[in-house]
Amino acid sequence: MMVEMRDLRKTFGAAAALDGLSLSVGKGEFLALLGPSGSGKTTLLRVLAGLEFVSSGSIAIGGRPIQDVPARERQIGLVFQHYALFRHMTVARNVAFGLEVRPKRNRPSAAAIRDRVAELLEMMEIGDLGGRYPDQISGGQRQRVALARALAVEPALLLLDEPFGALDAKVRRNLRVWLRALHDRMGLTSIFVTHDQAEALDMADRVAILRAGRIEQVDTPDAVSRHPANDFVREFMR
Amino acid sequence: MPRSHPPRHPDADAPIAGPARPAQRRWDLAALRRRLAIGLALSAMAILLVLPLVLIFTEALSKGLDIALEALAEPEAWSAIRLTLTVAAIAVPINAICGTAAAWCIGRFEFPGRALLTTLIDLPFSVSPVISGLVWVLLFGANGYFGAWLDRHDVRIVFALPGLVLATMFVTFPFVARSLISLMREQGAAEEEAALTLGANGWQIFVRVTLPNIFWAMLYGVLLCNARAMGEFGAVAVVSGHIRGQTLTMPLYVEALFNDYEWIGAFSVAALLSMLALVTLALRMLLEWRIERDRSAGV
Numbered sequence: 001m002m003v004e005m006r007d008l009r010k011t012f013g014a015a016a017a018l019d020g021l022s023l024s025v026g027k028g029e030f031l032a033l034l035g036p037s038g039s040g041k042t043t044l045l046r047v048l049a050g051l052e053f054v055s056s057g058s059i060a061i062g063g064r065p066i067q068d069v070p071a072r073e074r075q076i077g078l079v080f081q082h083y084a085l086f087r088h089m090t091v092a093r094n095v096a097f098g099l100e101v102r103p104k105r106n107r108p109s110a111a112a113i114r115d116r117v118a119e120l121l122e123m124m125e126i127g128d129l130g131g132r133y134p135d136q137i138s139g140g141q142r143q144r145v146a147l148a149r150a151l152a153v154e155p156a157l158l159l160l161d162e163p164f165g166a167l168d169a170k171v172r173r174n175l176r177v178w179l180r181a182l183h184d185r186m187g188l189t190s191i192f193v194t195h196d197q198a199e200a201l202d203m204a205d206r207v208a209i210l211r212a213g214r215i216e217q218v219d220t221p222d223a224v225s226r227h228p229a230n231d232f233v234r235e236f237m238r
Numbered sequence: 239m240p241r242s243h244p245p246r247h248p249d250a251d252a253p254i255a256g257p258a259r260p261a262q263r264r265w266d267l268a269a270l271r272r273r274l275a276i277g278l279a280l281s282a283m284a285i286l287l288v289l290p291l292v293l294i295f296t297e298a299l300s301k302g303l304d305i306a307l308e309a310l311a312e313p314e315a316w317s318a319i320r321l322t323l324t325v326a327a328i329a330v331p332i333n334a335i336c337g338t339a340a341a342w343c344i345g346r347f348e349f350p351g352r353a354l355l356t357t358l359i360d361l362p363f364s365v366s367p368v369i370s371g372l373v374w375v376l377l378f379g380a381n382g383y384f385g386a387w388l389d390r391h392d393v394r395i396v397f398a399l400p401g402l403v404l405a406t407m408f409v410t411f412p413f414v415a416r417s418l419i420s421l422m423r424e425q426g427a428a429e430e431e432a433a434l435t436l437g438a439n440g441w442q443i444f445v446r447v448t449l450p451n452i453f454w455a456m457l458y459g460v461l462l463c464n465a466r467a468m469g470e471f472g473a474v475a476v477v478s479g480h481i482r483g484q485t486l487t488m489p490l491y492v493e494a495l496f497n498d499y500e501w502i503g504a505f506s507v508a509a510l511l512s513m514l515a516l517v518t519l520a521l522r523m524l525l526e527w528r529i530e531r532d533r534s535a536g537v
Contacts, residue, residue: 049435071434078435084428088450098436101446153436 002027008057017043019213032200035210041193049078077150081161085134092130098153120148140171160192298505309503318491326467329406337414345422371476397479405473410463417459458525465518
């Protein structure tokens with residue numbers, strides 16, 4: 001197993017955001033975290049990225065426990081819901097960021113960074129936008145820049161928080177197909193958060209349905225829709 | 239940086255062009271009223287704001303430019319100018335750093351006592367400047383809490399440069415913090431979190447992500463802080479001790495000259511201070527325009 005989460009608990013004041021959650025994700029898998037708002041999806045993503053810390057439980061990536069590793073050393077790519085692009089940097093500088101902040105001994109040369117950025121932008125099909133600023137491109141393009149920026153550091157795990165939430169329906173459909181193809185081509189392991197069951201069933205290898213910080217069911221899209229584990233899942237998948 | 243400009247909204251009050259209609263008359267009346275109101279406001283502004291400024295310059299130059307410049311070349315005038323610049327050069331950078339740190343804490347984090355801290359930052363604005371000066375005299379003056387100890391170790395704070403700097407810092411502390419808090423709350427921490435997951439350390443995040451995002455607003459705060467630091471009278475008057483040629487800043491020197499009926503000297507130094515105000519005003523307009531552009535370009 002690539003990612004192992006065991007009995008994760010996380011409380012904000014009196015409320016439990018994660019309530020004894022366990023989940024495994026296989027290498028190369030594309031897993032959807034599905035659930036209503038407040039079910040703990042985003043908290044789980046932030047915990048994995050190291051932006052929040054669990055009260056108890058363990059997380060291992062590739063067999064290495066990481067729950068106490070600081071975010072900057074985790075090598076996990078996170079694409080934020082509203083992209084969080086650096087607004088005062090060009091698209092190219094955004095993508096280069098993760099490479100440029102590396103300590104000198106393992107930082108690629110300026111030329112190598114430039115090549116890598118060009119290659120990534122080409123892969124995202126936005127090769128001509130390198131010189132633009134985030135406020136000069138469309139929502140769908142920003143999404144691709146955010147993805148390129150996260151992938152530049154070659155993360156072991158890619159996390160996507162409502163990746164299509166801010167986009168209109170048509171762009172959303174195109175990006176879905178494209179993102180899934182990209183995942184397969186690059187051999188990524190990805191977890192993406194959504195509250196849209198059609199999106200989850202359409203894209204994911206497996207779907208995990210969350211409620212109140214616990215997992216109600218994890219299975220293939222087919223199995224989840226045909227054999228819902230309980231009434232909540234049945235209601236939610238409808 | 240090459241950036242696009244947001245489309246300008248057409249002026250809603252622009253006069254409507256077209257052939258005259260019966261309704262035209264009513265519109266004329268409304269326009270007349272509006273013009274009258276604007277005229278009144280402008281004359282009030284002219285009397286209250288522009289006239290005093292003009293008077294300062296005419297008084298200073300009433301005996302000719304040479305005499306005015308001579309008054310500024312007096313050793314005591316020169317010492318006042320130097321002292322004012324020194325105090326600002328120490329107080330403003332310290333306040334810029336502390337103010338940015340305070341705004342960062344308040345703007346980016348939730349913690350118990352955050353609201354109290356926000357109010358506390360504004361304290362110097364709500365306290366009379368005289369009290370802001372008196373505090374330091376009570377602490378470090380000859381009869382103050384640390385007065386005897388300081389005297390034994392031959393350290394002078396009150397009636398010397400350190401006291402002037404402390405009083406100025408206290409009075410001008412809110413400027414930088416206030417100009418940043420709302421902006422930093424609005425921007426949120428997402429970009430900094432993104433930088434963190436990409437492997438940046440704290441310093442890299444601050445220099446590459448945080449600082450460029452708040453740069454113009456910070457400069458704005460520094461500008462206002464500097465204008466007040468150079469113009470402060472009340473708090474500084476209490477800790478100065480009024481030693482001519484030693485502890486008189488420009489505003490205090492103006493008062494001293496004025497009390498001695500040295501009109502030309504007083505107005506010449508006042509004119510110099512007014513020029514600082516005009517430069518501040520111009521820079522302020524420039525910065526406001528720049529900040530607005532950045533804000534509307536927010537992603």
